[in-house]
Amino acid sequence: MQCGPILVDGQDRRDHRQQESEKTGHQGDDADAVERSEVCAHEHRLYDGCYPNWAWGRAGRQRGSMTELRPGEVIAGYVIARRIGAGGSGVVYAARHPRLPRLTALKILKRDDVVGDDDVWRRFEREADIAAHFDHPNIVQVYDRGVAEDLFWISMQFIDGLDAAELHNVSPDRGLRIGTEIAAALDYAHGKGVLHRDVKPSNILVADPDSGRPERALLTDFGIARLRDETTKFTHTGNISATFAFASPEQVSGKPVGPRSDQYSLACTLFVLLTDRRPFRADNPLGWVHAHTQERPLRISEVNPELPEAMDAVFERALAKDPQDRFESCADFAYAATLAYYSDPALALTAPARLLPHPPVPRPADRSRKPLWQSIVHRRTLIPVTVAAVTAAGVAFALHRGDPPSVHATGGLVPDRFVGIWLATEGQTNYRLTVDQGKVGDPVLSNRVDGVLPNGVPFHCEFSAPLEEVPHDGDRLIVGTSQIVEREPANACKANGPTTLTLLSDGRVSRKTDVSGLITYTRDDAVVSSWGRDDTAIARAFPSLIGQLDSTGTAVGWQGSSCRAKDPGPGEAAQGAHRVRCNADDTTGQVHFDILDFDARPGQSVAQLFFDNKVATTGVSHDDVAGELTVTTAAAVDPAATQDTEAHRAVAAVTFPDGDPRSRFVMVLRWPGHTVNSLLTDWLERAPLK
Incomplete structure (x- = not known):
């Protein structure tokens, strides 16, 4: 999780360090190290090489307004790897999970904020309680929360990528896609009775493409979300939690808020993504209050002349002062903005086949749905969306909101x-x-x-x-x-x-x-062929484990492992065999593993090759293997107690049973900071071996 550069009382700060790569797993069908830094107050930024005078450790954590941890410190079992950034409600670290080979985003609540303020802690708890119930591909998952050593923490999905506040010169199709994905996330949350209340670029994480999955936008930080029926209880005039530049008129004026408040903030956010400018001009809180409640927004086509004029009225409606004048849902707004953009005949050829991956979320049965043209023509607001017909390309758009055009079944077989x-x-x-x-x-x-x-x-x-x-x-x-x-x-x-x-x-x-x-x-077959002739056998036997080789010679495999071909050199064990090495240079706590191909079952035993014949062996079962795998370790290694370190490596060699076509391969595994038993049960047992 990262936070962007927009400042509220000087509390948003960002560390520009590169993140380690990690994404979480899903649970459905097709589901789905901190360097020492200083907060340079006059810049509101973190700069490497600025060394604070704070004393590290527990005493150091209590000084200043920020809760600071350093690499290697352990909180609730999580090992701090590095600082990601800080926002209005806490500091976020990349941390190693206590049991799994993955990174977690660990948010630590600001100590000074929570002292004497029970509402802050309740808000912090609510962030986890609310988001933990969400199951949506465009919402950052929350795993756990608690208190440890007087520190309040929450663990979340670690996203490898940027926050949207770091994006500039975004292409319209990319910006609209990000907006559409966040709109879907907001409508999902609204359907659960939850308002976000702080939609802004820095609360949108853009995950890098990985393993064939395209770029994905995820909404994070429900730290000031409220259940709708809590709104009046927690809203106070003049105490605005959201960033002023993206707050709705009802937020800045202390009025009750609803889902269309989030829509307003989304419109401000999408305006910034498409133009690198905000829809209003202001430079202080009072100025923002006046702008949001009294001024008309800038025309988006004038700010960015590459955008069609049809988009002006879409944003004017989404940014209406009266929530009732806005679109019925966030998805309706995103749909109208996308349709308006592609209404330009010059852009029609590049339009998505169905304009959006899914029609907007249907409303409850007792609420009638208007066609899109009726939604667009609303209270004297006419969006001049024109039908663009490009005969040569067979592209046509209709200004109505119904189901996508039907497709006809051929009655044939699977192509x-x-x-x-x-x-x-x-x-x-x-x-x-x-x-x-x-x-x-x-x-x-x-x-x-x-x-x-x-x-x-x-x-x-x-x-x-x-x-x-x-x-x-x-x-x-x-x-x-x-x-x-x-x-x-x-x-x-x-x-x-x-x-x-x-x-x-x-x-x-x-x-x-x-x-x-x-x-x-x-x-x-494409995964296999990408590895080239020498490594084809390894790729064919373990395609899901090692992944597909890209143009840089590196593949991303299971659990985000980074793999490349590197045959053993002079003086190495198993010289002459082909080898794929995975996570060899990784320092984030991932499992390091090699797969060696001897062309036939090795003539020398694993004990001879890797352990000077001083070994202990055990058999383990695996769902992808008929019979038992044999795990060989050095005799001096206690599988239950010896932790792997650079000084004393706890290496395990895994071989397949006789008769298994994979008996020609040997897997050599180690997991820094863990025992062999943890390696076998937490990693090997789940690793895909076919």
Whole structure:
């Protein structure tokens, strides 16, 4: 989690350090080190190389307005790796999870803020309690919270990427996509009875593309969210929690707020993303109050002439002073903004096929839905969205809000280009999608999902889905509602409704699901071929574990591991074998593992190759292996007690049983800071070995 540069009472600060890569797992079908720094008060920034006079340790934490921890300190079992940044409610660190090989974003509440202020602590608790119930691909997950050593902490999903406040010169299609994803997150929260109340660029995290998954925007920091029925109780005139530049008129004037307040803040945020300017001119709190309550917003097409004039009225409506004059939902606003942008005939050719991944969230049954043209024409506000017809490209847009154009079933079989095994990796979660040949009604899709739940428990889910429709275009495949075939634990898996598989121009397949959003899969043969001739056998045996090689010679595999081909050199054990090394240079606490290919079962025993024949062995079972794996360690290593360090490495060599085609491979594993037993149960047991 990161915080952006917009300042409220000088409390928002950001550390520009590069983040370690980590994303969390999902639990549905297709689900889905701090350097010493100084807060330079006159700049409101953190600069490396500024060394404070604070004394570190517990005594040092109590000085100043910020709660400061240094690398290696342990809070509630989490090992601090580095500082990410600070915001209005606390300091955020990247920390190693006490049991799992992953990074966690650990927020520590500011000590001075909580002393003598029970409301602050209640707000901090509420952030976790509210967000912990959310299950949405565009909301940062909250794992746990508590008190340790008089410090209040909350652990959250670690996102590798930037916050939106760091984005500049954003292309309109990217900005609109980010806005659409955050709109979906807000409508989801509103459906749960929760207002965010602090929507702004620095509370939007933009996750880097990874393992075939495109860039994704996530909403974070529900630290000042309230349940709607708490609004009057906690709102006080003149005590504005949200950043003034993005606060709604009702917030700055102390009036009751509702979902359309978040829509107003989203409109301010999207305006900034599309123009690098704010929709109002002000430079102090009183100025912002006047601007939000009295002034008209700037015209977005004048601020950024590359945007069509049709967008002006969309933003004017979303930024209306009266909440009743705004759009019915955040998704309605994002839809109208996107439609208005692509109404420009010069842009129509680049428009998405259906304009948005999903129609906006449907309203409850007792509320009628107006067509889009009626929503746009509202209280003397006319949005001049024109129908753009580009005959040569066959592109046309209609100004109505209904279901997407229907597709026609051919009644045929699954196109051959969909048939096969498709792989994807997301953080600690692996997906193995198999598409078989069949006709409408046949169970053609099976999906295996393995990962880790937020509480650290591993999960395994298998699903099946029938073929529902084969559209004429041949680039899509519609499958019906998924059925759960196997799940462990019982509450880990959620089945999807009907989904569409889309064949992409680069040969991959994407699947948009209602459980975990968009997952993009790579054909298993493509994963294998990307490694080249010498390493093909390793890639074919462990495609999900090591991932697909990219143009830089590095692959991202299971649990975000970074792998590359590096055969053993002179003086190394197993010289002459081919080797893929993963996380060899990683310092964030990930498992380090090598996979060695000897072409045939090694002539020398593992004991000879790696341990000078002084070994202990044990057998372990694995779901992907018929029979037992053999784990070999040095005789001096106590699997239950010896922790791996640079000075005393607790290395385990894993071999496959006779008769297994993978008996030609040896896996060499170590997990810094952990025992061999932890390695076997927390990592190897879940690692995908097929």
